[in-house]
Amino acid sequence: PPSLPWPRSFLLKSLEQVRKIQTRNSELLEQLCATYKLCHPEELVLLGHSLGIPKAPLSHCSSQALQLTKCLHQLHSGLFLYGGLLQALAGISPEVAPTLDMLQLDVANFATTIWQQMETLGVAPTAQPTQSTLPTFTSAFQRRAGGVLAASHLQSFLETAHCALNHWV
Amino acid sequence: ESCGHITISVPIIRLGDPVTASCTISPTCSKLAQEPQILWRLQDGPNQPGDSQRHLGDGSQESTITLPHVNHTKAFLSCLVPWANSFQVLDQAELQAGYPPASPSNLSCLMNLTTNSLVCQWEPGPETYLPTNFTLKSFRSRTDCRYQEDSILDCVPEDRQSTCSIARKHLLLYQNMVLWVQAENVLGTSESPKLCLDPMDVVKLEPPVLQALDISPGLVPRQPGCLWLSWKPWKPGEFIEQECELRYQPQLRGTNWTLVSHLPSSEDQFKLCGLHQAPVYTLQIRCIRSPLPGLWSSWSPGLQLRPT
Numbered sequence: 001p002p003s004l005p006w007p008r009s010f011l012l013k014s015l016e017q018v019r020k021i022q023t024r025n026s027e028l029l030e031q032l033c034a035t036y037k038l039c040h041p042e043e044l045v046l047l048g049h050s051l052g053i054p055k056a057p058l059s060h061c062s063s064q065a066l067q068l069t070k071c072l073h074q075l076h077s078g079l080f081l082y083g084g085l086l087q088a089l090a091g092i093s094p095e096v097a098p099t100l101d102m103l104q105l106d107v108a109n110f111a112t113t114i115w116q117q118m119e120t121l122g123v124a125p126t127a128q129p130t131q132s133t134l135p136t137f138t139s140a141f142q143r144r145a146g147g148v149l150a151a152s153h154l155q156s157f158l159e160t161a162h163c164a165l166n167h168w169v
Numbered sequence: 170e171s172c173g174h175i176t177i178s179v180p181i182i183r184l185g186d187p188v189t190a191s192c193t194i195s196p197t198c199s200k201l202a203q204e205p206q207i208l209w210r211l212q213d214g215p216n217q218p219g220d221s222q223r224h225l226g227d228g229s230q231e232s233t234i235t236l237p238h239v240n241h242t243k244a245f246l247s248c249l250v251p252w253a254n255s256f257q258v259l260d261q262a263e264l265q266a267g268y269p270p271a272s273p274s275n276l277s278c279l280m281n282l283t284t285n286s287l288v289c290q291w292e293p294g295p296e297t298y299l300p301t302n303f304t305l306k307s308f309r310s311r312t313d314c315r316y317q318e319d320s321i322l323d324c325v326p327e328d329r330q331s332t333c334s335i336a337r338k339h340l341l342l343y344q345n346m347v348l349w350v351q352a353e354n355v356l357g358t359s360e361s362p363k364l365c366l367d368p369m370d371v372v373k374l375e376p377p378v379l380q381a382l383d384i385s386p387g388l389v390p391r392q393p394g395c396l397w398l399s400w401k402p403w404k405p406g407e408f409i410e411q412e413c414e415l416r417y418q419p420q421l422r423g424t425n426w427t428l429v430s431h432l433p434s435s436e437d438q439f440k441l442c443g444l445h446q447a448p449v450y451t452l453q454i455r456c457i458r459s460p461l462p463g464l465w466s467s468w469s470p471g472l473q474l475r476p477t
Contacts, residue, residue: 009461012410012460012461013343013369013461015410016343016369016408016409016410016461017342017343019408019409020408020409022408023407023408101338102285102337105337105338105340105342106342109340109341109342109343109344110343112341112343112344113343113344116311116344
């Protein structure tokens with residue numbers, strides 16, 4: 001793989017954090033499936049559009065169109081977005097709350113790892129991003145379905161991130 | 170209004186230090202003789218006169234005594250006067266003595282992936298004989314731990330425990346933090362040396378579960394002196410890239426362990442050969458986070474197997 005200005009320890013830690021979040025996120029999806037029988041995100045696409053559940057891009061991180069600084073920015077912005085989405089799901093249910101809390105912490109910690117790496121490289125934006133408007137849920141069902149969609153979007157975001165990071169280790 | 174009253178220079182002192190006390194008898198104490206000799210008694214020791222006794226301007230009498238070396242951690246000092254054929258205790262003060270806390274030592278921490286908390290423990294140091302509070306203090310930092318970023322909520326251990334757990338919500342994983350222990354009592358404060366660590370670098374891993382594989386002869390021809398094994402990583406730590414080592418030993422007196430290193434953390438089929446057929450072997454496996462820094466797990470429970 002091409003040599004990179006990123007220290008190997010940053011890449012290894014980031015990969016471990018991605019796997020940690022993926023494991024936790026899978027737990028969340030399994031719990032939402034077991035508890036509410038919402039097991040197929042593809043069945044919620046229509047609802048996702050009406051709720052406005054966003055997807056975070058990672059276009060600058062693919063090996064074909066790699067742009068380091070923009071890739072880091074996209075990683076951070078994506079984690080920041082999903083962190084906000086997970087917060088919007090607070091109160092989803094007592095069964096899921098512990099997993100959701102831990103997931104939020106893991107996502108926030110990974111965002112800090114990326115932000116500090118940007119600072120070290122001197123490419124950090126001048127200010128932390130501000131949260132874009134998040135979906136509002138008007139029913140318990142919407143909140144649960146929103147949770148499934150957010151978690152599944154996060155899972156594919158992490159998959160892309162893992163491939164990109166793994167490519168450079 | 171009581172007849173006598175004791176005042177002490179310092180109620181809690183360092184063991185072996187001197188302490189000065191005075192007992193004042195008020196003039197309104199009519200039942201006593203005009204100028205009674207004021208006496209002192211430490212714990213159940215002899216009654217002894219003070220170093221000096223004098224009149225005060227308001228007509229009261231004051232006796233002063235200095236105990237050169239207090240060597241009781243807790244003692245009662247009484248002020249008495251002769252009365253008929255005996256004595257009367259007019260007042261009593263409690264003396265406490267001990268030591269300022271020594272610096273706590275051997276601070277170490279482990280990240281518990283089951284409770285998601287950072288568990289730290291330390292040596293409190295010698296007994297102080299005084300109520301002493303220990304607090305685990307910490308703050309977030311950057312790579313070399315020289316600068317303090319956000320401070321973290323003090324971790325107060327349960328009574329008389331030398332361990333404290335910092336909850337996940339206070340931890341910033343994959344970043345360094347600084348930790349130390351502060352000990353405090355009325356005689357002083359001390360601090361342990363500081364520890365600089367990333368909680369994920371001190372994860373307490375559990376070993377994989379080592380299992381024997383039953384390979385049917387049809388699939389793989391039987392080879393004498395071989396064993397088939399499999400293992401899976403400990404679930405809470407499966408997101409952590411690990412390296413493992415296997416050790417085995419025939420259950421014969423005086424034999425040593427043989428070590429197989431650089432093994433993956435998950436293995437569906439592992440063939441171990443070169444073993445003697447007769448004896449039963451004990452096998453164990455352990456793992457460590459790698460290539461990122463980490464700590465060895467303990468060895469897995471011994472698996473007893475007889476080679477083919």
